[in-house]
Amino acid sequence: xxxxxxxxxxxxxxxxxxxxxxxxxxxxxxxxxxxxxxxxxxxxxxxxxxxxxxxxxxxxxxxxxxxxxxxxxxxxxxxxxxxxxxxxxxxxxxxxxxxxxxxxxxxxxxxxxxxxxxxxxxxxxxxxxxxxxxxxxxxxxxxxxxxxxxxxxxxxxxxxxxxxxxxxxxxxxxxxxxxxxxxxxxxxxxxxxxxxxxxxxxxxxxxxxxxxxxxxxxxxxxxxxxxxxxxxxxxxxxxxxxxxxxxxxxxxxxxxxxxxxxxxxxxxxxxxxxxxxxxxxxxxxxxxxxxxxxxxxxxxxxxxxxxxxxxxxxxxxxxxxxxxxxxxxxxxxxxxxxxxxxxxxxxxxxxxxxxxxxxxxxxxxxxxxxxxxxxxxxxxxxxxxxxxxxxxxxxx
Amino acid sequence: xxxxxxxxxxxxxxxxxxxxxxxxxxxxxxxxxxxxxxxxxxxxxxxxxxxxxxxxxxxxxxxxxxxxxxxxxxxxxxxxxxxxxxxxxxxxxxxxxxxxxxxxxxxxxxxxxxxxxxxxxxxxxxxxxxxxxxxxxxxxxxxxxxxxxxxxxxxxxxxxxxxxxxxxxxxxxxxxxxxxxxxxxxxxxxxxxxxxxxxxxxxxxxxxxxxxxxxxxxxxxxxxxxxxxxxxxxxxxxxxxxxxxxxxxxxxxxxxxxxxxxxxxxxxxxxxxxxxxxxxxxxxxxxxxxxxxxxxxxxxxxxxxxxxxxxxxxxxxxxxxxxxxxxxxxxxxxxxxxxxxxxxxxxxxxxxxxxxxxxxxxxxxxxxxxxxxxxxxxxxxxxxxxxxxxxxxxxx
Ligand SMILES: Cc1ncc(COP(=O)(O)O)c(C=O)c1O
Ligand SMILES: Cc1ncc(COP(=O)(O)O)c(C=O)c1O
Numbered sequence: 131x132x133x134x135x136x137x138x139x140x141x142x143x144x145x146x147x148x149x150x151x152x153x154x155x156x157x158x159x160x161x162x163x164x165x166x167x168x169x170x171x172x173x174x175x176x177x178x179x180x181x182x183x184x185x186x187x188x189x190x191x192x193x194x195x196x197x198x199x200x201x202x203x204x205x206x207x208x209x210x211x212x213x214x215x216x217x218x219x220x221x222x223x224x225x226x227x228x229x230x231x232x233x234x235x236x237x238x239x240x241x242x243x244x245x246x247x248x249x250x251x252x253x254x255x256x257x258x259x260x261x262x263x264x265x266x267x268x269x270x271x272x273x274x275x276x277x278x279x280x281x282x283x284x285x286x287x288x289x290x291x292x293x294x295x296x297x298x299x300x301x302x303x304x305x306x307x308x309x310x311x312x313x314x315x316x317x318x319x320x321x322x323x324x325x326x327x328x329x330x331x332x333x334x335x336x337x338x339x340x341x342x343x344x345x346x347x348x349x350x351x352x353x354x355x356x357x358x359x360x361x362x363x364x365x366x367x368x369x370x371x372x373x374x375x376x377x378x379x380x381x382x383x384x385x386x387x388x389x390x391x392x393x394x395x396x397x398x399x400x401x402x403x404x405x406x407x408x409x410x411x412x413x414x415x416x417x418x419x420x421x422x423x424x425x426x427x428x429x430x431x432x433x434x435x436x437x438x439x440x441x442x443x444x445x446x447x448x449x450x451x452x453x454x455x456x457x458x459x460x461x462x463x464x465x466x467x468x469x470x471x472x473x474x475x476x477x478x479x480x481x482x483x484x485x486x487x488x489x490x491x492x493x494x495x496x497x498x499x500x501x502x503x504x505x506x507x508x509x510x511x512x513x514x515x516x517x518x519x520x521x522x523x524x525x526x
Numbered sequence: 527x528x529x530x531x532x533x534x535x536x537x538x539x540x541x542x543x544x545x546x547x548x549x550x551x552x553x554x555x556x557x558x559x560x561x562x563x564x565x566x567x568x569x570x571x572x573x574x575x576x577x578x579x580x581x582x583x584x585x586x587x588x589x590x591x592x593x594x595x596x597x598x599x600x601x602x603x604x605x606x607x608x609x610x611x612x613x614x615x616x617x618x619x620x621x622x623x624x625x626x627x628x629x630x631x632x633x634x635x636x637x638x639x640x641x642x643x644x645x646x647x648x649x650x651x652x653x654x655x656x657x658x659x660x661x662x663x664x665x666x667x668x669x670x671x672x673x674x675x676x677x678x679x680x681x682x683x684x685x686x687x688x689x690x691x692x693x694x695x696x697x698x699x700x701x702x703x704x705x706x707x708x709x710x711x712x713x714x715x716x717x718x719x720x721x722x723x724x725x726x727x728x729x730x731x732x733x734x735x736x737x738x739x740x741x742x743x744x745x746x747x748x749x750x751x752x753x754x755x756x757x758x759x760x761x762x763x764x765x766x767x768x769x770x771x772x773x774x775x776x777x778x779x780x781x782x783x784x785x786x787x788x789x790x791x792x793x794x795x796x797x798x799x800x801x802x803x804x805x806x807x808x809x810x811x812x813x814x815x816x817x818x819x820x821x822x823x824x825x826x827x828x829x830x831x832x833x834x835x836x837x838x839x840x841x842x843x844x845x846x847x848x849x850x851x852x853x854x855x856x857x858x859x860x861x862x863x864x865x866x867x868x869x870x871x872x873x874x875x876x877x878x879x880x881x882x883x884x885x886x887x888x889x890x891x892x893x894x895x896x897x898x899x900x901x902x903x904x905x906x907x908x909x910x911x912x913x914x915x916x917x918x919x920x921x922x
Contacts, residue, residue: 153739153746188584188749191773199624224772228595343549350549351778353584376620377587381777382747383546 150382156375158186158356159382162389166356169392173306174321185357185370186388188380190304190341193357195225197337200370201266201298202231211264213254215246217445217487217495219274219302232262237490240447243436244278248287255295267297272305272316272440275487275497277420279314279439285322293334301338304355307345310417311439320358336360342387344442346412354384354391416442419500419507426511430518444498445484448518454525466494472521477513546778552771554582554752555778558785562752565788569702570717581753581766582784584776586700586737589753591621593733596766597662597694598627607660609650611642613841613883613891615670615698628658633886636843639832640674644683651691663693668701668712668836671883671893673816675710675835681718689730697734700751703741706813707835716754732756738783740838742808750780750787812838815896815903822907826914840894841880844914850921862890868917873909 157163163181170179187193202210211234214222226233236254238244246269258264269288271280280288292299301319309316319338324331342354362370394409395402420438427435427446435446450458450465458468466483473496474480484495502510553559559577566575583589598606607630610618622629632650634640642665654660665684667676676684688695697715705712715734720727738750758766790805791798816834823831823842831842846854846861854864862879869892870876880891898906 150747151745188777189774195773221772224768228769228772349547350774351546353775353777372620373624376617376624377591378585378746379749381584381749381780383779384777 150386152382154379154382154385156377156379157371158184158380159385162186162385163356165389165393166358170318170320170358174318174324177321177324179320179358183358183360183362185359185374186380186385187339187355187357188384189343189353190302190339190355190357191221192353192380193337193339193355194221194300194302196370196373197300197357197359198225198229198231198266200366200373202229207261208263210266211258211262212266212268213251213258213264213297214268215270215273215276217275217484217489218268219270220486222268223488232258232264234258234262234264235488238273238276238278240436240490240493243439244273244276244445246280246284246288248284248291251288251291255297264295265298266300267292268300268302269319270302271319272308274305274441275443275445275482275484275495276436277438277441277443277445278436279309279311279316282315282317282322285317285319286326289319289323289326289330289334293330298335299337301336303338304341304344305441306340307413308416308442309440310413310420311437314439316440320360323360331360333361335362337362340388340391342384342391345391346409346416347387347391349387349391352384352387353381354386354388355380356388356392415504416500419502419504420444422504422507423498423500423511426515430515432522433518438500442499442501444500445487445495446498448494448496450494451522451525454521457525466496469494469521470496473514473517477517479510479514479517546782548778550775550778550781552773552775553767554580554776555781558582558781559752561785561789562754566714566716566754570714570720573717573720575716575754579754579756579758581755581770582776582781583735583751583753584780585739585749586698586735586751586753587617588749588776589733589735589751590617590696590698592766592769593696593753593755594621594625594627594662596762596769598625603657604659606662607654607658608662608664609647609654609660609693610664611666611669611672613671613880613885614664615666616882618664619884628654628660630654630658630660631884634669634672634674636832636886636889639835640669640672640841642676642680642684644680644687647684647687651693660691661694662696663688664696664698665715666698667715668704670701670837671839671841671878671880671891672832673834673837673839673841674832675705675707675712678711678713678718681713681715682722685715685719685722685726685730689726694731695733697732699734700737700740701837702736703809704812704838705836706809706816707833710835712836716756719756727756729757731758736784736787738780738787741787742805742812743783743787745783745787748780748783749777750782750784751776752784752788811900812896815898815900816840818900818903819894819896819907822911826911828918829914834896838895838897840896841883841891842894844890844892846890847918847921850917853921862892865890865917866892869910869913873913875906875910875913 163184166184167179167181209232211232212226213234216235216237236250239247255264306316337357337359339357342352343350395405423444424435424438427433432449433446438444455465458465464485466485470481470483481496481498489495559580562580563575563577605628607628608622609630609632612631612633632646635643651660702712733753733755735753738748739746791801819840820831820834823829828845829842834840851861854861860881862881866877866879877892877894885891
């Protein structure tokens with residue numbers, strides 16, 4: 131699909147500007163970085179974006195990995211602390227461990243729709259200062275696995291906190307096009323940073339990430355992505371470019387795919403109406419499925435599911451009977467892992483236990499995507515409900 | 527070009543087996559790993575290859591980086607030493623420094639066509655043992671920047687040495703299809719390891735790397751590659767798979783490109799004759815240009831160039847007049863950097879100073895590719911000769 135779009139839609143001049151067969155500049159192809167900057171300006175209502183601050187990456191994973199590599203340093207008590215949400219997307223814990231940095235957990239507030247509370251950030255930071263040097267604050271918005279969309283007020287609070295504490299903000303915004311709930315809206319950290327005035331926009335260090343893998347296109351196989359990096363010290367920027375150039379460049383097809391994502395058909399273009407139809411159909415379907423999953427899970431006794439405001443996942447909490455917890459322990463398994471294995475064995479449905487993402491001690495969850503077609507998703511949810519009721523009976 | 531081949535040549539079943547739009551298994555698409563294994567078996571005259579030991583990568587760079595990450599550990603005197611050739615391809619020194627490992631240099635023998643001498647390996651290893659724990663031995667064959675092709679005898683010696691010293695062998699064989707000199711032949715480490723018998727093939731740990739970026743296809747932009755890893759301890763293999771899965775998977779188009787490289791048209795297929803014609807034309811031209819560069823450089827006074835046996839580069843030695851060296855030092859520049867900058871300013875020709883790759887103290891080189899078309903290469907070499915003669919006169 132994307133190949134065809136590349137060939138049908140892209141201005142002819144591109145065929146001259148780059149070849150898919152050659153290495154490109156390590157930071158990415160110039161004209162694509164310009165398109166990304168224009169996209170960001172449109173998205174953020176005119177806040178300026180500089181192509182020089184844009185880096186094309188091999189998926190968002192690669193960008194996040196590169197930035198963390200640049201920021202992590204020191205040994206002993208001066209080891210770099212990296213604050214991450216719990217529950218988190220496990221790329222973060224893995225990279226922190228690869229880099230021998232210190233993982234500093236802050237907990238999302240499940241009682242308040244997985245929102246991010248600055249008091250909790252402060253608690254977490256202050257405790258961490260005793261044993262490491264916390265320098266980086268990671269936010270995933272919309273959230274994976276938790277599916278929340280942070281409010282404008284919350285993002286302002288986080289930016290103020292980062293400014294106060296001189297933390298480098300890492301905003302994982304790969305689900306920026308996946309927002310479903312009424313009254314929810316995606317606010318980019320970049321935009322709010324600028325709206326808070328020059329004291330913030332000239333000082334707070336921010337890297338934000340996007341990807342071809344999510345949104346309404348969901349082209350994961352291309353491994354396209356970009357990051358926009360603000361207020362990076364010129365010396366550090368030099369280091370970053372050096373680091374990237376060692377690995378030569380991101381795959382050209384991924385760069386081209388990123389270009390397609392930020393440069394969709396516009397009114398007047400031949401494929402515009404087809405594009406809008408497909409886009410709306412994908413997003414409307416996801417919104418329906420988000421609501422469906424939330425409603426179904428909340429009808430099941432012993433399950434609670436926050437609204438799926440964005441991203442592609444449900445992350446319901448399951449209240450496990452103590453007999454089930456005991457049996458899990460007898461099998462040397464985390465209770466939610468035990469639950470997910472039973473579900474798999476009995477229904478063939480595979481979901482990921484909450485312990486893979488982190489969760490408050492004594493709470494249990496699992497993550498499920500809402501990607502299956504709506505009819506299949508209904509059947510799936512029915513089966514999970516039946517399984518859960520039987521599970522409760524068995525371990526009552 | 528490659529896209530067309532993918533679409534025209536690949537068996538129909540592939541269109542079912544994978545989609546370019548989805549993540550794949552982290553180790554790479556199964557059927558492509560099977561094709562890679564078959565390729566290796568054909569290349570190595572029947573020595574068996576197991577698809578389970580094949581990992582598809584985002585270019586060879588990514589494979590080399592992953593393997594080194596898995597092998598490097600320890601602090602202080604037990605920091606991991608990684609032996610690399612000097613001159614080297616700078617990915618190696620950069621990765622070693624990223625990983626906080628110790629770079630252990632062994633020098634290639636310029637007087638003997640940049641061959642690899644086991645006595646020099648032994649000297650280097652023994653000296654390194656005093657300050658680190660040397661665990662890895664990297665070989666680049668055919669060489670970048672040096673363009674040599676190692677003899678069968680030399681590879682046997684290296685394998686025996688690695689076996690004796692329990693070193694993990696890292697064979698960078700991305701130029702395996704780029705061999706030009708009469709009497710030279712590419713021998714894979716894997717093949718020779720097996721031919722040396724089970725004591726070696728069951729014990730020596732070996733990772734070998736290949737890429738879509740070189741050969742006669744030279745499709746750099748796809749970032750396709752593979753590595754074959756032998757005798758890796760199962761626990762370490764588990765770690766490797768975990769490491770790879772954090773980053774999800776290599777780009778699918780790169781995996782497909784790798785498949786094309788290992789699976790070229792065969793007799794009877796529609797595009798076979800066209801393929802052979804193009805392949806031979808590319809390789810014959812490279813061979814001609816390799817000879818041309820060698821001959822031209824050796825006609826210039828104060829320049830010596832070893833035969834370009836393989837890869838894509840000339841790495842001539844330049845004998846710099848002491849006045850030029852002094853002037854370079856006055857400008858705080860490495861003498862060969864000074865030379866290359868002057869060349870760039872006066873002719874517009876850009877080559878890379880030897881100091882970027884490492885060279886014996888007091889010797890000076892530069893690296894030039896032989897990729898320009900033959901007519902252009904002739905003009906280029908003439909201009910370089912004229913520049914060099916004037917340079918010698920100026921600093922006589
Ligand atoms: C929150 C989050 N960040 C980053 C990524 C990485 O995406 P990619 O590397 O495919 O762009 C993912 C993928 O699932 C994700 O959920
Ligand atoms: C010796 C050597 N190894 C590895 C690479 C990396 O190639 P790639 O990552 O494009 O496969 C190169 C590229 O120039 C090389 O010369």
